[in-house]
Amino acid sequence: MSATNETKTYDLSKVHAVNLKLLKEVDRICRKYKIKYALDAGTLLGVIRHGGFIPWDDDADIVMTRANYEKFLKVVRRELPEGMTFVEPNSYNKGKAFYDFVSRVMYDKSQKRVDSKQMEFYDDKLTKLWVDIFVLDALPEGKISKPVTKLMHCIVYGLALGHRYEINYSDYQGIMKLFVGVLSNIGKLIPFKVTYKIWKWLCVKDAKTKTSLYFFSNYPPNYLHVEMKKEDYDNVKTVPFENEELYIPEGWEHYLVQVYGDYMKLPPVEKQVPDHSDMEIIIYE
Numbered sequence: 001m002s003a004t005n006e007t008k009t010y011d012l013s014k015v016h017a018v019n020l021k022l023l024k025e026v027d028r029i030c031r032k033y034k035i036k037y038a039l040d041a042g043t044l045l046g047v048i049r050h051g052g053f054i055p056w057d058d059d060a061d062i063v064m065t066r067a068n069y070e071k072f073l074k075v076v077r078r079e080l081p082e083g084m085t086f087v088e089p090n091s092y093n094k095g096k097a098f099y100d101f102v103s104r105v106m107y108d109k110s111q112k113r114v115d116s117k118q119m120e121f122y123d124d125k126l127t128k129l130w131v132d133i134f135v136l137d138a139l140p141e142g143k144i145s146k147p148v149t150k151l152m153h154c155i156v157y158g159l160a161l162g163h164r165y166e167i168n169y170s171d172y173q174g175i176m177k178l179f180v181g182v183l184s185n186i187g188k189l190i191p192f193k194v195t196y197k198i199w200k201w202l203c204v205k206d207a208k209t210k211t212s213l214y215f216f217s218n219y220p221p222n223y224l225h226v227e228m229k230k231e232d233y234d235n236v237k238t239v240p241f242e243n244e245e246l247y248i249p250e251g252w253e254h255y256l257v258q259v260y261g262d263y264m265k266l267p268p269v270e271k272q273v274p275d276h277s278d279m280e281i282i283i284y285e
Contacts (some may be wrong), residue, residue, distance in 0.1 A: 012274065014283045015129065016053045018107050019060040020242050022084065022131045026062060026105060027246055029079045035068045038236045038249040040134050045256060049264055052242040058112065058274035058281060063134040063216070063249075065233060066204060069103075072133075076105070083108050087130075089218075090196045092122045098163035098192055101199060101218040104130040109284035112277035121165040129281065136233055137217040138206040146213075149206065154221045155183060156199045162187025163195070226258045 023043075030037050039047055041061035046054040053060075064072060076086045085106045092099055099122055106128040113119055113127045140146050161167055161184040172180050187195060203217040214228045232251020239248050249255065256263040266272070274281070 012053075012056065012058060012281075015058055015274075015281050016242070018110060018129050018283055019053065019058075019131070020244065022105055022107055022129070023060050023062070023241075023246060024244060025080065025084060026131060027244075029076060030068075030072070032079070033071060033075055035064070035071050036234075036236055036247070037062050037064045037068065037072075038233065038247045038252075039063075039241070040255075041132070041259070044248060044252060045260060045263055047239055047241050047246070047248060048252065048256065051240065056272045056274055059129065059276045060131045061134065062131060063136060063233070065136045065214070066138075066207065066217075069133070069135045080105065085125075085128075087125055090193070092125060095193050095196075096163065096191075097121060097165070098160040098195075099126060100220065101157075101160075103133045103218075105133070106130040110282065111284075112279065112281045114279050118165045129283075134216050135203070135218050136214040136228070137203045138209055138211050139213040139215040139227060140206050140209050141211050141213055145206075149202075150215075150224045152202055153199075153217070153224060156195060156202060157221050158183030159187035159190060159195050160192065160199070162190070163192040223259070226255070228255060 023039075026037065029035070038044070039061065040063035042054055042057050042059070043061045046052060046057060080086060085108055087104045087106055089099065089101045089103060106125065107130065108128060110129040111127050112129055115124075115127070119127050140149055158180055161180060164184075167180065167184060169177055169180070212230055214230055214233055216223060216226055219226065228249075228251060232254055233249045235250040236247040237250060238245040
């Protein structure tokens, strides 16, 4: 997932090498502890359309079911080598700041964002290259319970925005802009630690519900329409990726159609640029 900027295209080979190093380390840990994961978002699109990274992509994405993510949480910090750091979404600014609900494995010796007060607000953690870790949770199938669950996620996300350094209101139109403004202002009155606990409960509230559906519980609200059959992700398979063998979900096509539509079609040339950075990325050897 990304935030668009106007960074010009440049040689990303070193960036891809670092992102592959991060993916290989996550893959090693998951194989060691029999944790299922799969490539996700732009990284999944990359392996299907390009056989590896999208040439202009500057991050990496994976996904796990809730049960596998909880297993990963127990081991990742002790397993990561020196130079890589695991960051949870409630770790910024002593747990007082919100960026999003995504956990990440970061490469310490890198910089992809210009030093600023905003980056300082997030302890400079967002300046690093990283692997996003998305999570699949049970989605109820009821005509009322399904939309109510998604609405609750939108509300909690809006409350959490009250603890962001700044909100880009240009991302929202019409009534949504008002919705975000009202919720974020209410959210400022609620400590983020409380909002985070509500979000965590919301993610797992249907864990024991009989359902055939998953949804990406830490995606931003504009991607909550993406729903997957459990069998699409309960089974994974290895595919060649940049001369490695990494995992993708059996239901990869169902996912790509929902997120990208005609996923084999390249975007316009002007959009073929890195969109997770605001500077030419530096790798410190």
